[in-house]
Amino acid sequence: MAEASYPEDLLYHPEHDWARVEGEQATLGITWFAQDALGEVVFFEPPAVGTSVAKDAAYTEVESVKAVSDVIAPLSGEIVEVNGALAENPQAINEDPYGDGWLVRVRLSDPSEREALMDAASYVSSLAS
Amino acid sequence: MSAPASPSLRRTPLFGRHQAAGARLVGFAGWEMPVHYQGARAEHIAVREACGIFDVSHMGQIETSGPQAQALLQRLLSNDLTAISFGVGPDGGQGTGGAQYSVLCREDGGVLDDLFTYRLDSERYLTVTNAANHGRDLHWFRAHAREFPQAQVSDLIEDYAMLAVQGPRARELVQAISDSPLPRRMTASRRRLAGAEALVCGTGYTGEDGVELLCAPEDAPLLWDEIVRRGAVPAGLAARDTLRLEACYCLYGNELSLERGPIEAGLGWCCREHTGFIGATAVAAAREAGPAEMLVAFALQEPGIARAGNAVLGGGEVTSGTLSPSLRRGIGMAYVPAARAAVGTRLEIDVRGKMRAAVIEQKPLYRKAS
Known part of the structure; x- marks a missing residue:
């Protein structure tokens, strides 16, 4: 998408990752700012279902034309589902970073970690600074 | 994420054009340069299929x-x-x-x-x-x-801006503003382009036909506008890199360095030791003995993208790697032991801990269907 957007219903990590928390699970992806900085994503190989992810640590990578970049987990948990459609259509990460461009779904190991994340307004102001 | 560009970076005379076109600008060799405009893949394809224009005034x-x-x-x-x-x-x-x-x-x-x-x-x-x-x-x-x-040796970096117009339609678009026929491939001549004096060179770094234009910095925006207006797509450093890699042209700092000689880089064809150039004795010795490693081009046989610095199993290292927009596969160049540098040889490349299968291919990796 051409215009910056930061949905209100998501939580944000300072490394430009988002989480959509739904009960014990959360969907994770990268923000509009992150995909814009990367440029066109040309390759994404999802991590395996069952892998553990740790808050603030890299859990996968996305590749743009120029470079490979680590993706940081905003929350800890175990991967229960991955977005397999991105293998064929990695540019969905650019075109729809909060929808078709989601990366993984995790079962949260510590739902209270969400308290450390930013809401959309805080994240947007962090980008301006 | 990319750091904001430093205020000490130099800007080319086309900086305002890049900003207006929505370029993402990055620091490159001390210059603030466009890495891409709307998208590197589309820019790459535009050069392969029609015409792209690059600001290379940093050279x-x-x-x-x-x-x-x-x-x-x-x-x-x-x-x-x-x-x-x-x-x-x-x-x-x-x-x-x-x-x-x-x-x-x-x-x-x-x-x-x-x-x-x-x-x-x-x-x-x-x-x-x-x-x-x-x-x-x-x-x-x-x-x-x-x-x-x-x-006499004169530094003319301040005297010239440089544009590369590349692609199957490049000559046609530049010809339309030229006062006389353009010089052929691998020759250079002065022309008036849209009234401005320019050195027109039949050279490039994309594997396509096209020209490179050297002009006074104050004339660069006019030439840029005239050529873009006729249909050339502004293209950035990212497309320049994927194009040159498909064509298997060396990039200094990746394939070439003080630690590598021209023979192992596959550039023996541009070395004429009989002229007695500085380094000729060492180059002649390397040619005679055969280098320990050779620069090869490879394509991955599975999804993934090998990058510069990835190790080749059994010895060697990737110097450049990308996803080829034309071939839609991971491609690159690597130095490998000379005994295992033949076309068709299978390679295993350690791509950040995952072993990826690749095959050494003929250079260039991309060749115009003719």
Whole structure:
């Protein structure tokens, strides 16, 4: 998408990752700012279902034309589902970073970690600074 | 994420055009340059299928002139400069000179830079340097010019902007603003383009036909606008890199360095040791003995993208890697042991802990279907 957007219903990590928390699970992806900085994503190989992810640590990578970049987990948990459609259509990460461009779904190991994340307004102001 | 561009970065005369076109600008060799505009893949395809225009004004220019200009360059450059001609056109009009690729070597054969040299006149040559190496090249030229008192070395980096217009339609678009027919491939000649004086060079770095234009900095925006208006797509450094990698052209700092000689880089064709250039003895020895490693082109046989620095199993290292927009596969170049450098050889590349299968392919990886 051409215009910056930061949905209100998501939580944000300072490394430009988002989480959509739904009960014990959360969907994770990268923000509009992150995909814009990367440029066109040309390759994404999802991590395996069952892998553990740790808050603030890299859990996968996305590749743009120029470079490979680590993706940081905003929350800890175990991967229960991955977005397999991105293998064929990695540019969905650019075109729809909060929808078709989601990366993984995790079962949260510590739902209270969400308290450390930013809401959309805080994240947007962090980008301006 | 990319850091904000430093205020100390230099800007080309086309900086305002890049900003207006929505370019993402990054620091590159001390310059603030467009990495892409709307998207690197579309820019790449535009060059392969029609025409792209690149601002390459960050590249440097050194003019060597005088009765000993050729003798000095013959000592510095690996190729045989006497092979490139200069002639005035049959109508007595603009003279046309040859263009030649070469490397600049140290005594030990290590590569200081790779360069194009254009003959401007019987005793005048223009050499285009890589931005990151320009200062070092200039110092090297001047240091050796002391042995050639009748050769003058001038730094013309401030005098020239440079545009690369590349792709199957490139000549047609530039011809439309030129006062006379464009010089052929591997030659260079002065023309008036949209009223502005420019050196038109039949060279490029994309594997496509096209021209490179050297002009006064104040004329660059006019030329840019006229060529874009006729259909050239502004293209950035990211597309320039994927295009040159498909064509298997070396990039200084990746395939070429002081630690590598031209023979292992596959550039023996531009080295003429009989001319006695600096480094000729080392290059001749490497050619005779055969280097320990050779630069090869490869394509991955599975999804994934190998990148510079990835190790090749059994020895060797990837120097450049990307996803080829034309071939839709991971491609790259790597130094591998000479005994395992034949086309068709299978490689395993350690891509950040995952072993990826690749095969050594013929260079160039992309060739125009003709």
